[in-house]
Amino acid sequence: MRTNPPVFLLPLWLAISLTLAACATTGQRAGDAGPSNGSEQAADTNDPLEPFNRAMYRFNDTLDRYVMKPVAKGYRAVLPSPVRKGVSNFFSNLREPAVMINSALQGKFSQAASDLGRFMINTTFGIYGLFDVATAIGIERHNEDFGQTLGTWGVGEGPYLVLPILGPSNIRDGVGLYADNELYPPKHLDSSSTRTKLYILEGIDIRARLLDAGDILDQAAGEDPYVFVREAYRQRRRSLIRDGADAGPAPLDPAIFEQDETAPKPPAPEPPQQP
Numbered sequence: 629m630r631t632n633p634p635v636f637l638l639p640l641w642l643a644i645s646l647t648l649a650a651c652a653t654t655g656q657r658a659g660d661a662g663p664s665n666g667s668e669q670a671a672d673t674n675d676p677l678e679p680f681n682r683a684m685y686r687f688n689d690t691l692d693r694y695v696m697k698p699v700a701k702g703y704r705a706v707l708p709s710p711v712r713k714g715v716s717n718f719f720s721n722l723r724e725p726a727v728m729i730n731s732a733l734q735g736k737f738s739q740a741a742s743d744l745g746r747f748m749i750n751t752t753f754g755i756y757g758l759f760d761v762a763t764a765i766g767i768e769r770h771n772e773d774f775g776q777t778l779g780t781w782g783v784g785e786g787p788y789l790v791l792p793i794l795g796p797s798n799i800r801d802g803v804g805l806y807a808d809n810e811l812y813p814p815k816h817l818d819s820s821s822t823r824t825k826l827y828i829l830e831g832i833d834i835r836a837r838l839l840d841a842g843d844i845l846d847q848a849a850g851e852d853p854y855v856f857v858r859e860a861y862r863q864r865r866r867s868l869i870r871d872g873a874d875a876g877p878a879p880l881d882p883a884i885f886e887q888d889e890t891a892p893k894p895p896a897p898e899p900p901q902q903p
Contacts, residue, residue: 714758717760731743739770773801
């Protein structure tokens with residue numbers, strides 16, 4: 629699942645991603661020898677930046693293990709569920725303008741009108757989005773972002789990229805995150821202190837909601853969680869761009885969710901009886 633992360637560091641990450649993309653392009657020209665097995669594998673997985681990505685994955689994992697996860701557990705322990713739900717609803721409502729605009733940019737005009745209705749109802753009757761009145765009366769929440777819009781327009785995903793703090797992405801989605809951030813109301817607050825606090829609170833809220841999912845990931849990821857997360861992210865984004873339709877090749881193998889046990893061999897067929 630892709631959530632909308634706190635993005636106060638996006639300009640820096642965008643600059644890093646564009647620089648690395650340029651390095652990856654020029655790096656493929658270096659050397660007179662043919663491609664090695666490693667470079668062939670990187671091409672197959674669309675991960676030419678794998679050494680950098682793995683280092684960043686370890687950094688994010690360490691930060692999460694020792695900072696974000698303990699803080700999220702404390703947040704969930706201190707605040708009762710109705711309060712946490714109100715916080716989640718509030719930040720989700722702040723994301724609705726970006727969802728609405730991306731729905732329109734993708735030609736989903738009736739959906740964009742529904743998104744506008746959600747935002748207006750929850751902002752007014754839901755007290756600035758603390759209560760999700762729109763869902764209660766049957767107005768569905770949608771998941772659209774500018775990365776999906778670019779994909780709908782035919783823009784390729786570009787190399788896979790693990791962003792500091794923000795996690796799995798690619799060049800296209802990194803640009804999309806930056807664009808969506810420009811449509812995020814707290815981005816335009818005059819008080820930098822209030823803006824930063826809102827970003828931090830949203831990040832804690834997102835991590836608290838993903839605590840159980842993180843435990844499932846730890847059990848399902850197997851020996852190489854980096855590959856698991858990369859393929860799950862890519863498959864999820866393909867599915868979102870195609871609105872759940874056939875997302876193309878390389879679906880996740882269901883066997884990765886199973887325990888490493890040798891399946892029993894079927895019994896050998898009995899030889900036919902002689903008449």
